[in-house]
Amino acid sequence: MQTTQYTAEILNELQRTAVLMNGDQTEQLVNGILEAKKVLVAGAGRSGFMAKSFAMRMMHMGLDPYVVGETVTPNLEDGDIFIVGSGSGETKSLVAMAEKAKSIGAVVAAITIAPNSTIGRLADVVVEIPAQTKSGEDTGNKSIQPMGSLFEQSLLLTYDSVILRLMERKGMNSETMYGRHANLE
Numbered sequence: 001m002q003t004t005q006y007t008a009e010i011l012n013e014l015q016r017t018a019v020l021m022n023g024d025q026t027e028q029l030v031n032g033i034l035e036a037k038k039v040l041v042a043g044a045g046r047s048g049f050m051a052k053s054f055a056m057r058m059m060h061m062g063l064d065p066y067v068v069g070e071t072v073t074p075n076l077e078d079g080d081i082f083i084v085g086s087g088s089g090e091t092k093s094l095v096a097m098a099e100k101a102k103s104i105g106a107v108v109a110a111i112t113i114a115p116n117s118t119i120g121r122l123a124d125v126v127v128e129i130p131a132q133t134k135s136g137e138d139t140g141n142k143s144i145q146p147m148g149s150l151f152e153q154s155l156l157l158t159y160d161s162v163i164l165r166l167m168e169r170k171g172m173n174s175e176t177m178y179g180r181h182a183n184l185e
Helices: 003-020 023-035 046-060 092-104 118-122 149-170 174-178
Strands: 039-043 065-067 081-085 107-112 125-128
Touching: 003 149, 023 081, 023 107, 023 125, 023 149, 039 046, 039 092, 046 065, 046 081, 046 149, 046 174, 081 092, 092 107, 092 118, 107 118
Parallel strands: 039 065, 039 081, 081 107, 107 125
Antiparallel strands: none
16 A cells, blocks of 8 residues: 555544544543643653643643643642543553542543543543554454554544634634744744
């Protein structure tokens, strides 16, 4: 296959995955973000990169987001939301963070392939992305892509869709957000 054919198949996979998702779950996430004092996000590996891009867009909206592990991230408190993207829902460092967030009284939101995972069971809000697992385990939504690529791409699209819904709910557009874009680049 040529690269353009692979691209077309990846887009088909993303479309199929999006159609299988539950919009009520993402609406719960939107509500949790709007009700929170601060938003802390986490993910490992490529999922962590997606979380960083999500935090950036929330900052552009004027929300108060932070990426766990960065030097300027404050403490998590009751009334905050902790959003964790984890395909397996079993990444040990993220499980420990979710447990700690839960013990503090923060809302825990999981975006995962596995809603019955440790993180999924800890979460107050679960957004299921029905994608192939890293190990290639059959979840009913096979991918031609390696490992967790379909999940990670779908995670980014989910985060961007949540941003669009937040913009709608707050009456914002790209122009109002652009004023918060980095200007020292």
